[in-house]
Amino acid sequence: MSSDQIFVGLEIGTTKICVVVAEGKSEDQISILGVGETPSRGIRKGEIVDMATATECVREAILDAEEKANVEIGNVWVAITGGHLRSLNNRGIHVLPQPRQIEQEDLDLVQTNAKEIAIPPQNIFLHTILQSYHLDGNRNVTDPLESEGMQLEADFHIVHGIKTRIHNTLLCVESLKLEIEDVVLGSLASAQVVVTQHQKDLGVIVIDMGGGTSDYLVYQDGAVRHSGVLAVGGDHITNDISVGLKLPIARAEALKIQEGSARDPAESPGGVITLRNDPGFLGCDIDRRSLDTVIHCRVREMFELIRDEIERSAPDVVGLLGSGIVITGGCARLQGIAEVAADVFGQPVQVTSAKNVGGALQTFENPQYSTAIGLTKYARLITRDMEPVGLLDRITRGIGGIFGRRGA
Amino acid sequence: MSAAAQRRLIVGVGNAGVTVLDLLALEEPGLRGLVVVNNDPESLAATVVREKIEVPPGEPSDGFLAIDVDFGKLAAGASSLVLCGGLGGATGSFLLPALAILAKSSGITVAACVSLPFGFEGKRKSELADQALEKLYAVCDAVAVIGNERLSGGAPSTAAVGEAFALADRTMLACTKALHGMIITSGPVRITRSDMKSVLGLSGARVLFGSGKASGANRLHEALEEAMESPLLIQQGKNTPGSALLGTSTVLLLLQGPSDLSFAEVQAAVSGIERVAGDRCQIKTGVLASQPAGSPLTLSIIASSGGGSAPETRLQLAPSDAQADSPVVAVSKEKKSPSITKKSPSSLPKQTQGTLDLDNYQKGRFDKSQPTIVAGEDLDVPTFLRKGIKLSQPRRS
Numbered sequence: 001m002s003s004d005q006i007f008v009g010l011e012i013g014t015t016k017i018c019v020v021v022a023e024g025k026s027e028d029q030i031s032i033l034g035v036g037e038t039p040s041r042g043i044r045k046g047e048i049v050d051m052a053t054a055t056e057c058v059r060e061a062i063l064d065a066e067e068k069a070n071v072e073i074g075n076v077w078v079a080i081t082g083g084h085l086r087s088l089n090n091r092g093i094h095v096l097p098q099p100r101q102i103e104q105e106d107l108d109l110v111q112t113n114a115k116e117i118a119i120p121p122q123n124i125f126l127h128t129i130l131q132s133y134h135l136d137g138n139r140n141v142t143d144p145l146e147s148e149g150m151q152l153e154a155d156f157h158i159v160h161g162i163k164t165r166i167h168n169t170l171l172c173v174e175s176l177k178l179e180i181e182d183v184v185l186g187s188l189a190s191a192q193v194v195v196t197q198h199q200k201d202l203g204v205i206v207i208d209m210g211g212g213t214s215d216y217l218v219y220q221d222g223a224v225r226h227s228g229v230l231a232v233g234g235d236h237i238t239n240d241i242s243v244g245l246k247l248p249i250a251r252a253e254a255l256k257i258q259e260g261s262a263r264d265p266a267e268s269p270g271g272v273i274t275l276r277n278d279p280g281f282l283g284c285d286i287d288r289r290s291l292d293t294v295i296h297c298r299v300r301e302m303f304e305l306i307r308d309e310i311e312r313s314a315p316d317v318v319g320l321l322g323s324g325i326v327i328t329g330g331c332a333r334l335q336g337i338a339e340v341a342a343d344v345f346g347q348p349v350q351v352t353s354a355k356n357v358g359g360a361l362q363t364f365e366n367p368q369y370s371t372a373i374g375l376t377k378y379a380r381l382i383t384r385d386m387e388p389v390g391l392l393d394r395i396t397r398g399i400g401g402i403f404g405r406r407g408a
Numbered sequence: 409m410s411a412a413a414q415r416r417l418i419v420g421v422g423n424a425g426v427t428v429l430d431l432l433a434l435e436e437p438g439l440r441g442l443v444v445v446n447n448d449p450e451s452l453a454a455t456v457v458r459e460k461i462e463v464p465p466g467e468p469s470d471g472f473l474a475i476d477v478d479f480g481k482l483a484a485g486a487s488s489l490v491l492c493g494g495l496g497g498a499t500g501s502f503l504l505p506a507l508a509i510l511a512k513s514s515g516i517t518v519a520a521c522v523s524l525p526f527g528f529e530g531k532r533k534s535e536l537a538d539q540a541l542e543k544l545y546a547v548c549d550a551v552a553v554i555g556n557e558r559l560s561g562g563a564p565s566t567a568a569v570g571e572a573f574a575l576a577d578r579t580m581l582a583c584t585k586a587l588h589g590m591i592i593t594s595g596p597v598r599i600t601r602s603d604m605k606s607v608l609g610l611s612g613a614r615v616l617f618g619s620g621k622a623s624g625a626n627r628l629h630e631a632l633e634e635a636m637e638s639p640l641l642i643q644q645g646k647n648t649p650g651s652a653l654l655g656t657s658t659v660l661l662l663l664q665g666p667s668d669l670s671f672a673e674v675q676a677a678v679s680g681i682e683r684v685a686g687d688r689c690q691i692k693t694g695v696l697a698s699q700p701a702g703s704p705l706t707l708s709i710i711a712s713s714g715g716g717s718a719p720e721t722r723l724q725l726a727p728s729d730a731q732a733d734s735p736v737v738a739v740s741k742e743k744k745s746p747s748i749t750k751k752s753p754s755s756l757p758k759q760t761q762g763t764l765d766l767d768n769y770q771k772g773r774f775d776k777s778q779p780t781i782v783a784g785e786d787l788d789v790p791t792f793l794r795k796g797i798k799l800s801q802p803r804r805s
Contacts, residue, residue: 230782232787240790285803
């Protein structure tokens with residue numbers, strides 16, 4: 001595989017469908033060639049609810065990307081999210097009959113053993129992400145290959161979800177005659193481009209706040225410790241504004257983007273926001289403090305739910321983060337969101353977009369595109385890792401591909 | 409009454425009780441063991457229930473002496489008794505505890521479904537009702553109390569008085585049926601009398617009740633959804649279906665209906681309740697799948713929150729506790745005084761219309777999507793609404 005391979009990342013989001021075409025460069029770098037985008041229809045909370053409409057939107061986005069990047073798209077990497085995704089950590093153990101050098105086959109076996117856990121019958125494994133190896137009691141061995149040993153253990157972070165719901169996304173893409181390279185957890189894709197390996201080593205929480213869901217991923221000592229999806233996103237903020245201030249959804253969305261702020265209503269400057277008359281809409285004056293209250297309550301609750309969930313699964317981790325919280329995704333552009341997160345987590349917070357990405361289209365360094373760009377970076381890392389093992393291995397991986405690289 | 413051996417009686421007392429039994433008789437014409445007791449000849453003349461005991465007009469205490477022998481015989485020939493009626497009025501407040509004591513003395517299982525009066529019915533009624541309720545708790549094996557005031561909390565303030573009473577009647581009907589069903593459950597999946605006692609034997613506890621009925625492929629989920637939306641299962645200030653169940657220690661779940669009820673459906677019902685009540689909640693399930701396949705499925709949920717202790721006086725009663733298969737449930741409902749005229753069942757308005765509309769509106773665009781429920785809270789409902797924060801409304805210019 002040459003270093004100038006083309007990668008296509010497809011994110012079927014609740015707000016927009018985004019296709020990023022990127023070219024792999026040397027040193028794990030990617031360079032964006034073009035971005036196709038359409039507003040979503042038929043998607044709720046990150047999942048397809050109207051297959052025909054959603055498929056049509058994906059088609060438009062793909063055509064848009066093909067035109068902009070001037071390439072023909074055949075293979076895509078697809079991001080997936082949804083409230084049905086669950087995660088857990090498990091250790092696989094593989095004992096050799098006698099001490100010898102560890103081979104690739106042993107690493108595969110220990111991973112298979114780690115998956116021997118009970119998940120609901122309707123679920124399938126999406127990711128098995130390596131955290132660390134232990135060889136004969138020697139903890140945190142980065143790469144045991146070719147070392148001599150007898151008892152090989154490995155900790156994995158396992159993500160699983162409901163099979164039919166994951167398949168629906170695949171069906172939508174496959175009906176467009178596109179070949180799916182792999183399915184990737186949305187937050188895992190985003191993390192590839194919004195945090196550096198150094199940050200992962202220090203410990204960081206990545207929160208990707210999209211339209212329909214908020215996906216989060218916890219890194220500690222360079223490895224994924226926890227991941228999750230909260231099926232609440234920017235759409236909920238818009239809906240709250242619409243219900244609370246009695247505005248049509250489109251008006252509420254525009255108000256959120258133009259005037260919305262997640263700041264504490266006690267610090268609100270107050271005053272009124274005047275909405276003009278439009279055909280079918282009678283203008284009105286909105287109290288700014290009420291708007292701030294609606295948004296603040298929701299955003300704060302979202303962070304609190306995420307914090308509580310992380311603390312439940314990985315106690316103490318929030319206090320030990322060396323690199324704080326990183327927020328990305330379309331919702332990250334909401335004013336004051338970093339302050340609320342900092343208050344809830346008690347950690348420094350950074351709102352960021354894709355970094356270390358090249359290409360003519362610098363304008364796409366916008367938190368909205370983190371997942372789709374991250375997919376191409378992920379693809380770049382995966383294919384580079386697979387070069388020595390060849391194509392056959394890649395074919396046998398199937399869905400729920402194995403991301404053997406430590407720290408993902 | 410000799411043929412009455414092993415009869416499971418449902419006795420409606422006072423005008424409220426008669427109304428509920430009328431509804432029951434119309435809904436399930438095949439159901440036997442229905443008896444009405446009242447001191448209002450007009451009400452007894454109009455009822456469709458065939459077995460009637462007329463209490464002579466005048467003071468209920470005097471009238472009771474005229475019927476105690478009759479009722480005693482009736483009770484002695486039965487194996488269980490569910491009383492239903494409204495507390496607060498002169499008739500129900502006296503007769504319900506009196507009949508319960510009489511029945512209990514012949515050693516059968518006694519349960520009661522009673523209603524407490526609405527706030528607007530006055531303090532005097534409320535006091536009478538409380539006194540009667542204490543007596544019932546002391547006698548009955550289980551008492552399901554339906555607070556009409558709390559029930560009406562879910563209805564819009566513009567609801568007609570008649571609508572409020574009708575809602576109370578429907579709720580009491582469903583609750584009486586559920587208690588009766590729980591008593592007669594048998595087989596491996598059943599609710600024992602001690603289960604009922606643990607939930608419905610605590611004086612002062614708030615009874616949480618909901619029921620739903622549906623048929624078709626998705627019957628379980630539809631019935632569960634309807635049950636969860638019952639006003640008594642929604643915590644005040646919240647609008648999440650089933651929110652009042654959060655944190656309860658025991659929930660009684662009764663599934664009544666078609667013989668093709670599947671194991672998966674029972675499982676889905678239990679996990680549906682667990683989702684709102686939390687993992688620590690113990691769910692006691694009873695299944696009565698005796699009707700032909702395809703008939704509608706009724707799902708009832710009973711739980712209680714708060715409350716004090718089991719009354720000590722219970723110990724003085726006849727030792728019917730030993731009959732494990734004949735649980736006694738006492739349901740006391742005090743929803744209307746005997747002077748209120750009976751409504752015809754066909755004119756009953758739909759039960760929870762107002763509440764439902766409100767709920768959908770609050771969820772806005774997420775109205776039709778699968779709810780996101782975390783720790784019993786429906787996250788699709790705006791946060792400020794769940795926290796009860798008031799907003800100043802926009803001024804139209």
